[in-house]
Amino acid sequence: MSDLLAPEALERRLREVGETRYHHLHPFQLRLQSGECSRGEVEAWALNRYLYQACIPQKDAHILARMEDAGMRREWRQRIIDHDGEREGEGGIAKWLKLTDDLGLDRADVMSGRLALPATKFAVNAYLSFVKDRSLLEAIASSLTELFSPMVIKTRVAGMLSNYDYVTPETLAYFTARPVQAKRDSDFALAYVLENARTPAEQQAAIGALEFKCSMLWAMLDALEHAYIYAQPWPDAFKPADAVRREAAE
């Protein structure tokens, strides 16, 4: 049985989870930011990650529905607005579609998810199930990957802008607002977790929730790496134009 941790010690443990398990360490992320990805791999990354972006307001709506306190709901609902916007064409999902548009991907293909890898869909569904099935504390703790997203976004954006000539600041506009929003959101979520994880079991559950979320983000990049670098993608999945040309020549 673990001991009850002081809030500072719990925060340290949560940050250690990110230092050792967050997707900033994943080989596909390193490849993406260092310019080693082919154009097709960048396209596959953006197409698959659309499903994650699209699920975020749904998972936040599940969390919101479980909150009994109006003040908490007022705070949390901003996350849904950030992604869905106040009207058509605004918000994070619309900005992600600007990224996939600029990469030349068809919107209907991207939005339908039909070309996404099976593991991407399993990962996203696992996140939605997690926030429905686990305690509110665990659901909120699972969002704490946002403590670490500003640093990975900064590195990714700088790396992509300097290494891929078809990527412009407008293409990556999605990421401009995220670090400030992520800081605001993760400050709130961290304060909640530190205040509400009051027993050793609750503290371990919060740490486990953050590990789960890191593993879900990691699994999405494992799937991309496996499908587009080491192996063949799932038969129904997105095939980059350069791979189609290679197959035709064989």
Ligand SMILES: O=C(O)c1cc(C(=O)O)c2c(n1)C(=O)C(=O)c1cc(C(=O)O)[nH]c1-2
């Ligand atoms: O670019 C990234 O690496 C990254 C990571 C994460 C994350 O760590 O979960 C999020 C985002 N971006 C993001 O843009 C975002 O809106 C977001 C919401 C959440 C969440 O769990 O509520 N994570 C993330």
